Amino acid sequence: MKHPCKITTVVAITGLVTAACAVSGPTPARDGRRTPPVHAAAHHADGIATVSPTWIDGLRVIRDSGNDRSCPWSIAYPQVPGADAFTAALRRMVEGRRADFLGQACDQPAWELNLDFAFLAASGDVIGVRYTEWWLGGAGDGRSTTTRWYDTETGKVLPASALVEPGSMGKFAAGLGTALARKQGFDPQAFREAMADDASRARYLDDLAFTARGDLVVTFDESVVGVAPAGQLRAVLPAATVRPLLSDFGRRVQRQVVEPERRLRLNGTVSPSPTLPPASEESSDCRRVKCVALTFDDGPGPSTEVLLAHLARYHARATFFVVGQNAVMSPDVVRQTAEAGHEIGNHSWSHRDLTRLTADQVHDDLRRTDEAIRKASGVTPTIVRPPYGAVNAVVRARTPHPLVMWSVDTLDWKYRDAARVTRAALSAAKPGAIILFHDIHPTTVAAIPRVLRTLSARGYHFVTVTQALGGGEIPRTRTVFSGVSPAL
Numbered sequence: 419m420k421h422p423c424k425i426t427t428v429v430a431i432t433g434l435v436t437a438a439c440a441v442s443g444p445t446p447a448r449d450g451r452r453t454p455p456v457h458a459a460a461h462h463a464d465g466i467a468t469v470s471p472t473w474i475d476g477l478r479v480i481r482d483s484g485n486d487r488s489c490p491w492s493i494a495y496p497q498v499p500g501a502d503a504f505t506a507a508l509r510r511m512v513e514g515r516r517a518d519f520l521g522q523a524c525d526q527p528a529w530e531l532n533l534d535f536a537f538l539a540a541s542g543d544v545i546g547v548r549y550t551e552w553w554l555g556g557a558g559d560g561r562s563t564t565t566r567w568y569d570t571e572t573g574k575v576l577p578a579s580a581l582v583e584p585g586s587m588g589k590f591a592a593g594l595g596t597a598l599a600r601k602q603g604f605d606p607q608a609f610r611e612a613m614a615d616d617a618s619r620a621r622y623l624d625d626l627a628f629t630a631r632g633d634l635v636v637t638f639d640e641s642v643v644g645v646a647p648a649g650q651l652r653a654v655l656p657a658a659t660v661r662p663l664l665s666d667f668g669r670r671v672q673r674q675v676v677e678p679e680r681r682l683r684l685n686g687t688v689s690p691s692p693t694l695p696p697a698s699e700e701s702s703d704c705r706r707v708k709c710v711a712l713t714f715d716d717g718p719g720p721s722t723e724v725l726l727a728h729l730a731r732y733h734a735r736a737t738f739f740v741v742g743q744n745a746v747m748s749p750d751v752v753r754q755t756a757e758a759g760h761e762i763g764n765h766s767w768s769h770r771d772l773t774r775l776t777a778d779q780v781h782d783d784l785r786r787t788d789e790a791i792r793k794a795s796g797v798t799p800t801i802v803r804p805p806y807g808a809v810n811a812v813v814r815a816r817t818p819h820p821l822v823m824w825s826v827d828t829l830d831w832k833y834r835d836a837a838r839v840t841r842a843a844l845s846a847a848k849p850g851a852i853i854l855f856h857d858i859h860p861t862t863v864a865a866i867p868r869v870l871r872t873l874s875a876r877g878y879h880f881v882t883v884t885q886a887l888g889g890g891e892i893p894r895t896r897t898v899f900s901g902v903s904p905a906l
Contacts, residue, residue, distance in 0.1 A: 465629045465633075465635060465654070466538065466548065466627045466628070466629060466635050467538065467539075467627070467628055467629055467630040467675050468536045468537060468538055468548070469537050469538070469539065469540055469541075469678070470537065470746050470747070471537050471540035471541075471682070471747075472746070472747070472749055473681075473682070474498060474499070474540065474682060474684075475499065476497075476499040477496060477497070477498060477499070477747055477748065478496070478497045478718075478719065478720050478747065478748055479494050479495075479496060479497070479718075479719070479741075479743060479744040479747045479748060480494065480495050480496070480497050480509070480719065480720065480858075481493070481494040481716050481717075481719060481741065481744065481769070481858050482494075482516075482858060483716060483769055483805070483831060483856075483858075484520075484831065484832075485805075485806050485807075485831045485832075486832070487806055487807070487808065488524070489520070489524035489529065490530045490531075490771055490805070490806045490808075491516060491519055491520070491530065491531040491532070492531070492532050492533065492768065492769035492770070492805065493512040493513070493515065493516050493531070493533045494512070494533060494534070494535065494743065494744075494768070494769075495508040495509050495511075495512050495533075495535065496508065496535065496537070496547065496747060497720065498540075498545065498684070499684065500570075500684030501545060501568055501570065501684060503568070503573055503574070503575055504545060504566075504568035504575050507566065507575040508535075508547065508566060511549075511566070512533050512549075515531065515533060515551065516531065516533075519531040519553065526555055528554075528555055529553075529554060529555030530552065530553075530554045530555060530770075530771050530774060531551070531552070531553055531554075532551070532552040532554075532768060532769065532770045532771075533549060533550070533551050533552075533768075534549070534550045534551075534552075534743065534767075534768040535547050535548065535549045535550065535743075536548050536550075538565065538627050538628070538675070539671060539674045539675050539678070540682055541674050541678040541679045541680070541681065541682050542670065542673075542674045542678070542679040542681075542682070542683065543569065543570045543571050543670060543674075543683050544567065544568065544569065544570065544667070544670055544671050544674050545567070545568040545570065545682070546565060546566070546567045546568070546627070546671060547565065547566050547567075548563060548564070548565045548625070548627055549563065549564050549565070549566070550562075550563055551563070551564075552770065554774060561640070561649075561650065562639040562640070562650075563624075563625045563637050563639070563650070564578065564624045564625050565578045565624070565625050565626055565627055566578070567580060567581070567667070567671065569667055570682070570683050570684055576667065577620060577623075577624065578623055578624050578625055578626040578627075579619055579620050579623040579624075579626070580665060580667055580668070581626050581634070581664060581665060581667065581668035581671060582623075582626075582663055582664060582665060582668060583663060583664060583665040583668070584616075584665075586662070586663040586664075587619065589663055590660075590663045591613040591619075593655055593659065593660075593663075594609075594613075594636055594653050594655065595609055595613075597653035597654065597655060598643060598644075598651060598653050601644065601648070601651050601652075601653075602648060603644040603645045603647060603648025603651070604643065604644050604648070604651060605643060605644050605645060608642065608643050608644065609643040612638070612642055612643055622638060622639075622642050622643070623636065624639075625637040625638070625639075628657075628671065628672055628675040628676070629654070629675075630675065630676065631657055631676065632657030632661075632672050632675065632676045633654050633655060633656050633657050633660070634654070634655045634657070634660045634672075635652060635653075635654050636652065636653045636654075636655070637650055637651075637652045638650060638651045638652075657672070657676075704849075704850065704879070704881060704885065704886055704888070705888075707877075707879050708849045708876070708877050708878045708879065709849060709850065709878065709879045709880075709881045709885070709886050710847055710848075710849070710850075710851050710853060710873060710878045710879070710880060710881070710886075711736070711737060711851070711852045711853065711880075711881055711882060711883045711885070711886040712734070712736040712737070712853050712855065712866075712869075712880060713736065713737045713738075713739060713763075713803070713822075713824060713852055713853060713854055713855065713883060714736060714737070714738050714739070714855050714856065714857040714862075715739045715765055715803060715854065715855070715856050715857075716739075716741055716744075716765065716769065716856050716857070716858045717738060717740060717741070717744060717751075717856075717857040717858055718738070718740065718744055718745075718748045718751040718752060718755070718857065719744070719857055719858035719859075720858075720860075721857060721858075721859075721860045721863040722738075722748075722751050722755070722857045722863075723751060723754070724863050725857050725863045725866060726754065726755060726758055726760075728863070728866045728867050728870065729758070729760070729866070729870070729880075730758060731867075731870075732870040732871075732874055732880065733880075734870055734880035735759055735760055735761070735880055735881055735882050735885065736760050736761070736880065736882065737760065737761040737762075737763055737801075737822075737882045737883040737884075738755055738760055738761070738762055738763065738857070739763040739764070739765035739802075739803040739822075740752060740762055740763065740764070740765055740787075740791055740799075741765050741766065741767070741768065741769055741787070742764075742765075742766065742767040742768070742783075742786055742787030742790040742791065743767055743768050743790075745787070745790040745791050745793075745794045745795075746790050746794070748794075749793070749794035749795075752791060752794040752795045753794055753795045753796070755795070756795035756796065756797045757795075760882065761801075761882035761883060761884055761885075762791055762795060762797055762799055763799050763800075763801045763802060763803055763822065763883070764784055764787045764788055764791065764799040764801070764802040764803070764819065765787070765802075765803050765805065766783055766784065766787055766804070766805050767783045767784075767786055767787050767790075769805045770783070770805065771805060771806055771808045772784075772804050772805065772808060772809075772813045772817075773804075773808045773809065773810045773812070773813055775812075776812075777812050777815065777816045778816075780812060780813055780816040780817065781816045781818075784802060784816075784817060784818060784819075785818070787799075788818070799819060800819050800820075800884070801819050801820050801821075801822045801883060801884070802817050802818075802819045802820070802821055802822065803821070803822050803823070804817075804821060807823055807824075809821060822852070822883050823852070824852045824853065824854035825846075825850075825851050825852050825853075826842070826843065826846040826847065826851050826852070826853040826854060827842075827854045828842040828843050828853065828854060828855055828862075829842060830842075830855055830856055830859055830861065830862040830865070831856050831859070834859060834861045835861060836861045836862070836864040836865040837865070839855070839861060839862055839865040840865040840868050840869055843855075843865070843869045844869065844872055844873070847873060847876075847878070849878075850886060852883060852886065
């Protein structure tokens with residue numbers, strides 16, 4: 419059976435949380451679109467090939483989160499111009515998982531939902547995404563995985579099982595059973611039931627992906643074809659063995675993973691990114707003038723460039739706590755943010771509650787995020803804001819930079835109302851305040867012009883967190899809650 423808190427009619431989503439590997443810089447195409455380098459494929463620790471499709475103009479990560487510590491959740495999906503059906507299908511999937519979580523888990527203590535994804539392919543006529551879901555707090559390790567595929571020729575969103583030719587499913591299942599028989603904890607009877615008919619195969623064959631050599635990796639969630647303590651069971655079928663069993667689409671996917679083309683055949687168009695002037699270089703001495711630090715978490719998002727334009731009109735500097743996964747998918751926006759004079763902080767790889775991770779996992783998560791931001795912007799973060807503000811002794815010990823919280827929470831993550839967000843910011847603003855916003859919400863971005871206009875009229879200067887704290891280096895062991903609060 420599936421994880422006990424999951425509705426069995428909903429496909430699960432999770433696996434190893436790993437970064438979509440960054441690639442070397444894109445090369446210009448004749449049609450003006452950026453194209454992937456020849457060797458775009460990389461691979462996870464489990465051998466599955468992934469790519470960072472930074473050559474897709476207008477690619478964005480749509481992220482949402484609930485910051486209530488009693489029921490934390492974070493979901494995300496890619497928005498691919500020209501693949502609207504794929505974007506919509508992924509959105510429905512992750513929003514369905516969030517609805518399940520909120521309906522079942524929020525009356526339980528210490529539960530968390532986190533959805534992360536990586537691109538498996540994004541070239542030629544195929545796109546593939548692998549989702550990792552962590553649903554923590556119940557039985558088992560709370561991890562599951564699923565893959566979704568998109569055929570740009572037909573515009574159809576396809577399940578993982580579509581990689582296999584229906585007429586070859588019997589031979590495929592036999593080979594899969596042979597490979598799994600060597601796995602500790604494998605249950606042959608459960609496997610036969612999972613492969614019994616088309617409906618069962620569509621449900622349980624939900625994570626199929628290729629290695630960089632073209633081998634097919636099939637991953638089953640906990641308790642599907644084995645005993646629960648065995649966790650997820652994986653089988654690897656060699657490329658030559660599996661190729662005759664693949665559908666036409668499956669062979670196209672395998673080819674694009676092994677030898678990706680230098681373009682993705684999509685018809686989407688996007689508006690060019692605006693060129694913004696840098697923020698004012700005027701130094702604001704916050705010991706002599708009124709300063710406020712506006713901070714924006716979870717981005718970049720679809721409205722971040724609009725936000726940058728608002729800030730530029732008021733020569734305002736701000737601090738953006740960026741999610742590593744978003745930086746990989748939208749490096750141009752991160753670079754533009756840094757070039758405009760704003761401060762870039764680390765907000766973890768995929769917005770997981772760091773207090774649930776081991777010391778090594780905390781270190782690795784933040785290190786990978788630092789590296790993703792550095793590759794995107796040329797700037798390495800010097801401050802960290804932990805997701806949900808969740809901190810313990812392990813997080814403090816393994817975080818490479820000072821931890822920065824906030825003194826004013828606008829609750830924009832809870833109330834998606836621009837007027838309410840504006841009132842919350844203006845009523846609580848005071849010299850030295852660090853105000854928390856989230857640039858992933860259009861309602862928040864819509865509130866910013868009035869916030870800037872009103873606080874400017876009150877004589878405030880808009881500075882980065884580091885500037886608000888005196889412009890010097892913040893001790894790594896310090897946890898900052900506001901520009902005027904003592905270290906905690």
